[in-house]
Amino acid sequence: MPHDPFADVSTAAMQERGGPRSAPRAIPALTVVSHPVPRRVGERSVLDAVAAGRTVALSRNGPDFAKPGSALGLPLADPFVSRKPLELSALPDGGVRLRVPEDGTHVVVAGALLQGTRDFGPAEVAEGVALELAGRVVLLLHQVELDGEGVGDTLGMVGESAGLRRLRRHIERVADLDVSVLIRGETGTGKELVAQAIHRLGSRRAGRFVSVNLGAIPKELAAAELFGSHKGAYSGATRDREGFFRAAHGGTLFLDEVGEAPAEVQVMLLRVLETGELYPVGASQPVAVDVRLIAATDAHLEAQIRDGRFKAPLLHRLAGYELRVPSLRERREDLGRLFFHFAREELAALGDVGRLDTEDPHAEPWLPAPLASRLVRAAWPGNIRQLRNLTRQLVIGGRGQALLQADPQLDEALGGPDVPVPTTPGARGEATTGPAPDARGMPGDAAKAPEAREPGVPRRKPSQVTEAELLAALRASAWDLKAAADALGIPRPSVYDLIDKSPNLRTAGDLDAEEIARCFEACGGDLDAMVRTLEVSKRALGRRLKELGLSAKGP
Known part of the structure; x- marks a missing residue:
């Protein structure tokens, strides 16, 4: 594995090869998260008219929704969504105003029935706002980047969010180059799937793809597992061991959780990357290997370098090209498609996949709108892995039932059942909060309780705040620490303490x-x-x- 001219190329550098590039234009859009006809999930209506300063009417008859990259679309066509349109228009600060007419479609946001006018600021739109229409259809109001849509090969990745499209493009750029790649991303985002895509598109596709989780190997055995060993090299070495590097000769070695590598293994990794040679444990002669190395981590390696737990030269070698896998929170418009993708797999295993093939717009949505809205708004600290597990739990738990429903365990995973919350008044002070609707979008008596309108947030102990809650509050407040503290019901200094203690947050x-x-x-x-x-x-x-x-x- 000799040094090559691309060894120190970063993602940013590759973006700049063609000279300065203007940022893609972001405009509001609506994406179908849940619909009585499941195949409609993932369809999108780009609100370019709103971006141009015009008003868009949203009803059962318009606008058209289409799969990203497709020119053919259809309106929502749900018979319980009113013909009397909602109106979407632009705000001067880049936000979006939603006007709900009297006697029109009931709209619920975060458990609260909207009436009149509701303004969504640019931070809310960037985060994504789940709109429940008539208790049946869920649309996500969010932003899309007009940077060219529709990559021909999805590379096995479900979704068309901007972050995922960027990731696919970077995979295609680096796949045929024989450089080491460092994949960064939170736990459960699918880093191994990215590594497999790089291998399949690269020149080593005929070779082996060997995946190793360094966090699962005992530290005292890591060197022997990676580089091999000779019989008798250590206690228990009763035979020669090939090691993962030699097993991947001519192919790709994927090292997950590379931040867990012991210090002595880091030194040996650096030598292999620099010379293409390794020393099996107990050997006196080097062995040449021809391996493309792809590493992944959810750790903050720069912080580990400052703490003396990771070697800076190794990071520079590993990051010949660096990719970042977006979290599920950054690609909420993909969540509906991902959910139904995993649900179809689970239903196929149960022999019940036909459940998702209905074309009847009058049918009750298999994924109820309030549950779909909660899925979109959840913090997802475990990302796609957590979504897949939760989907399996819902599907298996819903066997024999007409509709999916969350049990208390899933309620906890989703952050608790919805409680209507006060809305932020619109520019003309017309927004009101009403009781959440029932399945037909009509107000329900249960939401009339006084606590549904109580604006105060109860005080809590900082130790009661989970990392997922902290992150959700910080993002919802656009990283205003005081606003996040107020939303969580804790003192502002406690937010600093929680950030400092978190391995996944930084200042x-x-x-x-x-x-x-x-x-x-x-x-x-x-x-x-x-x-x-x-x-x-x-x-x-x-x-x-x-x-x-x-x-x-x-x-």
């Missing part, structure tokens, strides 16, 4: 100057966009930018 002080500079260029100096990308406090990031002599746009 602006944790960012190195190079990462900030790359993000500054990619976001065109837009501070709000940088906050969404880097996921740190806006105020603290603004201070770091001033320290680096960078002038950000925005307040």
Whole structure:
């Protein structure tokens, strides 16, 4: 594995090869998350008229919804969605205004019935807003990037969100280059699926793909497992061991959880990457290997380097090309398609896949709208792996039932059952909160309880706040720590403590100057966009930018 000219190429560098590239244009869109006709899930209506300053009417008869990349579409056509349209229009700050007419379709957001006008700010639209229509159809109001849609080969990845399309493009760019790749992403995002796609598209596709989870190998055996060993090299070595590197000769070796590699293994990995040779444990002569290495981690390797737990030269070698797999929270418009994809697999195993083939728009939705809305709004700390497991639980638990429903265990996984919450008034003060509707979208008596209208948040102990709740609150508040603290019912200093204790969150002080500079260029100096990308406090990031002599746009 000799050094090659692409060994130090990063994702950012590859983006810049063709010269400066303007940021893709983001405009609002509606994506079907749940529908009585399951094949409609994933269809989208791009609201370019709203972006152009015009009003879009949403009813059973329009606008048309189509699969991303397709020119042919159909209206929602649900007989319980009113012909009297809802109206969507643009706000000056980039948000979207929704007007719900009297005697029109009942619209529920986060368990609250909307009446009149409701303004959704740009942060809410960027996060994604689940709209339940008539208790039957769920649409996600979100943003799409007009950067060219419809990659021919999905590479086995379900969805068409902007983050996933970018990931596919980067896979195609690097697959045929014999460089090491570092895949970053939260646990459960599908990093091994990305590695397999790189292998299938690359020149080594005829060779073996060997997958190794370093976190599952005892530290004292890691060197022998990876590099092989000679008989008698250590206690219990009763025979020669080939090792994973030699098993992958001529192919691809995928090292998951590379941040768990012991110090001595890190040294040996660096040698293999630099020289293409390894020393089996107990050997005195090197062995040449021809392996493409793909590594993955959900750890903050830069922080481990600062703590002396990971070697900087190894990170530089591993990251010949770096990919980031988006979390499920960043691709909420894909959630409906992913759910039905996994549900179809589970139903096929049960011999009941025909359940999803209905074309009757009058049918009761198999995935009820309130449950679909909760799926979209969940924090998903376990990402796609967690969604797949939860889908299996729902499908198996719903055997013999006409509709899916969450049991108490799933309620807890989804953050508890919906309780109607107060809405933020619109610009003209017309928005009101009403009781959540029943299955036909009509108000229910249960939602008339006083606590459904209580705006106060009960005080809590910081120890009661889960990491998923903390992350959801930070994102919902656009990383305003005081607003997040108020939403969680804890003191603001406790938010700092929880961030500091979390292995998956970081502060602006944790960012190195190079990462900030790359993000500054990619976001065109837009501070709000940088906050969404880097996921740190806006105020603290603004201070770091001033320290680096960078002038950000925005307040």
